[in-house]
Amino acid sequence: MRIRLGGIWIAETVAAFRVLETFHPPSWYLPPEAFLPGVLRPAGGSSFCEWKGVARYWDVAAGGVTARRAGWSYPDPTPGFAPLRDHLAVYAGLMQECRVDEEVVQPQPGGFYGGWITSELVGPFKGGPGTLGW
Numbered sequence: 001m002r003i004r005l006g007g008i009w010i011a012e013t014v015a016a017f018r019v020l021e022t023f024h025p026p027s028w029y030l031p032p033e034a035f036l037p038g039v040l041r042p043a044g045g046s047s048f049c050e051w052k053g054v055a056r057y058w059d060v061a062a063g064g065v066t067a068r069r070a071g072w073s074y075p076d077p078t079p080g081f082a083p084l085r086d087h088l089a090v091y092a093g094l095m096q097e098c099r100v101d102e103e104v105v106q107p108q109p110g111g112f113y114g115g116w117i118t119s120e121l122v123g124p125f126k127g128g129p130g131t132l133g134w
Helices: 079-084
Strands: 002-005 008-012 017-019 027-029 040-049 053-062 065-073 088-090 097-100
Touching: 002 053, 008 053, 017 079, 040 065
Parallel strands: none
Antiparallel strands: 002 008, 002 097, 017 027, 027 088, 040 053, 053 065, 065 088
16 A cells, blocks of 8 residues: 655555445555654544444645545544554545555545545445435
């Protein structure tokens, strides 16, 4: 997994968690140490996932670019998702580039979900117009 913003590779790891949800491409959760120091800044607000619990949000900044509320994490996830504690996911569409095994990913449609689409995945995917009720 690699993530670039502002012309800088801000995160890299082989220790990410791949999380699948119904009609979603996977979201990838990276350990905090995968990110360069200083690129993550706490952002306001939270949201609730019925499966994972309460999410907190992060601004991601590098190379003079700040992507607001571009990342999220679960500081106290539900027991079934305990391994995700403090790992961070980012919206691929708000980054300059995200890669899985050197393949550049496409962001999941819409602005609510944060899945990463790679060539082996086949839709339809939740997130585009008319799909929020699936």
